[in-house]
Amino acid sequence: MGLTGTVLAIDAGNSKTDVAVLGADGTVLGAARGGGFQPPVVGVAAAVDTLAEIIGRAGAEAGAATGFAHVSACLANADLPVEETALRAEILGRGWSRSVRVHNDTFAILRAGLDEPRGVAVVCGAGINCVGMTPDGRTARFPAIGKISGDWGGGSGLAEEAIWFAARAEDGRGEPTELARALPAHFGLETMYALIEALHLGRVPFARRHELTPVLFRVSAAGDPVALSLVHRLAEEVVALSAVALGRLGLLDEEAPVMLGGSVLAARHPQLEERILELLAERAPKAVVGFVTAPPVLGAGLLALDETAAGPEAAARLREHYGA
Numbered sequence: 001m002g003l004t005g006t007v008l009a010i011d012a013g014n015s016k017t018d019v020a021v022l023g024a025d026g027t028v029l030g031a032a033r034g035g036g037f038q039p040p041v042v043g044v045a046a047a048v049d050t051l052a053e054i055i056g057r058a059g060a061e062a063g064a065a066t067g068f069a070h071v072s073a074c075l076a077n078a079d080l081p082v083e084e085t086a087l088r089a090e091i092l093g094r095g096w097s098r099s100v101r102v103h104n105d106t107f108a109i110l111r112a113g114l115d116e117p118r119g120v121a122v123v124c125g126a127g128i129n130c131v132g133m134t135p136d137g138r139t140a141r142f143p144a145i146g147k148i149s150g151d152w153g154g155g156s157g158l159a160e161e162a163i164w165f166a167a168r169a170e171d172g173r174g175e176p177t178e179l180a181r182a183l184p185a186h187f188g189l190e191t192m193y194a195l196i197e198a199l200h201l202g203r204v205p206f207a208r209r210h211e212l213t214p215v216l217f218r219v220s221a222a223g224d225p226v227a228l229s230l231v232h233r234l235a236e237e238v239v240a241l242s243a244v245a246l247g248r249l250g251l252l253d254e255e256a257p258v259m260l261g262g263s264v265l266a267a268r269h270p271q272l273e274e275r276i277l278e279l280l281a282e283r284a285p286k287a288v289v290g291f292v293t294a295p296p297v298l299g300a301g302l303l304a305l306d307e308t309a310a311g312p313e314a315a316a317r318l319r320e321h322y323g324a
Contacts, residue, residue, distance in 0.1 A: 012037030026314030030062030112299030
């Protein structure tokens, strides 16, 4: 059964999923957390099965498991319109609501940082992505599925680049860099050769390469030119994404927020942040930079309240609940 006017907010990332059932006034009636959302690995139906279990727990707390006025589902791996369509069809088939909107999960981070659905967000965690939106429903986005879609950066990408430069520095093909000592030292190893061997043979799981991104920033902060060049290149990517998205939405010539989020950008590394601000001043001088630290499920909830025209008081109540 449903409760009149309730909406369902879903933020499903690669590693975790948060669900909230909201009243029409923005009150959080029920919430639950579960595992990651990975339809490319398990398939669309199985991935939504995982959502169903989490929604069931949130619904039980709220006393509403179906019959929602709207479902706002901000989902990882919903990178292309065809993927959004497939996911929306699967969610509609579960009978939670006759009104369903599927967004890429980056939109949740964007909306969490804004007082109104207007602006651009760049998210840099394991990967990198950028989206933008305006109150009239227009959006700007990129496929964001890796190098085949022109992407560069993200924590994993930075770590791989750092390993590449460090390997070449040690064997003489590249210029010297402190990364050649610092990267293997992070894993208690003495040389890049030892780290390469450990990664190749699985003694150090390749998934742990993201641990090297903070090492890269530490070496950069100490003045290493190679490490600093990678940090500056990431700044260039962030600004390129921001400027293009602002241009597509017609926001380059007016004040508009550019929200930065994800673990890499939210860490506020001074060299990265300073370079981003410097380059944005050149390419998008009216952009107003902010940082998103609120939980993305807040953004999913605000998008749901937007769809049901709940009004500013409901949005304020929801923000207060999440301390934002």
